[in-house]
Amino acid sequence: MRNYYPVKPLKLSAFFSRLDWFSATLLLMILAARFFPEPGMYRGLFSLKSFSLAGISVIFFLYGLRLSLPQMLKCVNNWKLHVLIQATTFLVFPLIVLPGYFLFKGSEYYDLWLGVFFLATLPSTVSSAVVMVSLAGGNVPGSIFNATFSSIAGILITPLWMGLFLAADAHSPGLGIVFQKLAIQILLPLFIGITLHRWFGSIAIKYKDFTRYFDQLVILSVVYTSFCSSFSQGLFDDFNTLVILVLLFFLILLFVIANLLIVRAANFTGLPLPDKIAALFCGSTKSLMHGSVMAGVMFAATGKGGVLLLPVLIYHAMQLTFTGFMSQKFRRESRSQAQ
Numbered sequence: 001m002r003n004y005y006p007v008k009p010l011k012l013s014a015f016f017s018r019l020d021w022f023s024a025t026l027l028l029m030i031l032a033a034r035f036f037p038e039p040g041m042y043r044g045l046f047s048l049k050s051f052s053l054a055g056i057s058v059i060f061f062l063y064g065l066r067l068s069l070p071q072m073l074k075c076v077n078n079w080k081l082h083v084l085i086q087a088t089t090f091l092v093f094p095l096i097v098l099p100g101y102f103l104f105k106g107s108e109y110y111d112l113w114l115g116v117f118f119l120a121t122l123p124s125t126v127s128s129a130v131v132m133v134s135l136a137g138g139n140v141p142g143s144i145f146n147a148t149f150s151s152i153a154g155i156l157i158t159p160l161w162m163g164l165f166l167a168a169d170a171h172s173p174g175l176g177i178v179f180q181k182l183a184i185q186i187l188l189p190l191f192i193g194i195t196l197h198r199w200f201g202s203i204a205i206k207y208k209d210f211t212r213y214f215d216q217l218v219i220l221s222v223v224y225t226s227f228c229s230s231f232s233q234g235l236f237d238d239f240n241t242l243v244i245l246v247l248l249f250f251l252i253l254l255f256v257i258a259n260l261l262i263v264r265a266a267n268f269t270g271l272p273l274p275d276k277i278a279a280l281f282c283g284s285t286k287s288l289m290h291g292s293v294m295a296g297v298m299f300a301a302t303g304k305g306g307v308l309l310l311p312v313l314i315y316h317a318m319q320l321t322f323t324g325f326m327s328q329k330f331r332r333e334s335r336s337q338a339q
Helices: 012-035 048-065 069-073 079-097 100-104 110-121 127-136 140-166 175-206 208-232 241-269 273-283 288-298 305-338
Strands: none
Touching: 012 208, 012 305, 048 175, 048 208, 048 288, 069 140, 079 110, 079 140, 079 241, 079 273, 100 110, 110 140, 110 241, 110 288, 110 305, 127 140, 127 273, 127 305, 140 175, 140 273, 140 288, 175 208, 175 288, 208 288, 208 305, 241 273, 241 305, 273 305, 288 305
């Protein structure tokens, strides 16, 4: 039997109380972009756009500063769990969405499909996935390892997937330029932070709750400026309530299919319940932070960032709701097995 690190009990209500204001503020940013787009369109040294670009680098520097590679490597031998989570995140999700290309290519909803595909290629979320695994009584160290590995791998894998379609857009930067921007804006600060973890990591971890607010502020600014560009170009003119409801239905269907496949694979490989829980919460969730950051890098020149971020924002709110209920269900199962 594997040994899992003891985890301090967390209250689900407390977790959602910390996130409710952020989800609501994301909606406010979209509304602000719709009716007051001018601040988000301004370009200059002290503009919101400049703050977003600089803030992205700071986010990943702080992320690297909190990251302890030796602690991560303690879980490296649980290869069945790792393969299941990473394959679901970077292969199963994109392959489920990919056939829609032939249905929506050339239509007015192609950009919306591209946003769903962008969502499918994103890495797993880190903080909420780990918290939910903890609440559900799952393999917390395994979830930390996979969420962190996914976050780093996604910096390379997501642009590779998106490069299949960005190359066809004359207004999109080439894949080489995308990687160059990501290397300067994300990878370099990340590895500087990892290098400095030995000396300053404890301080960054101590004040991580404070820096979390800075992370969310940067994400809000990226969302606002992205939607300002999309609204100014009239890219949402054809999106009525019915379109949004259909999008919501397919995102729920995507979440359900991914979870069913994870359960089947976990049962087939004989993973214990704690590993199955980690696979579900890490394999089926997507990172809003990475989505916001990469949309700003890959789609800023096209003005489509808002449209391509819309599925990510909807999925973000949806996954919090569903995984909250799931965590309570598994927590009861874990307790019944322990008795």
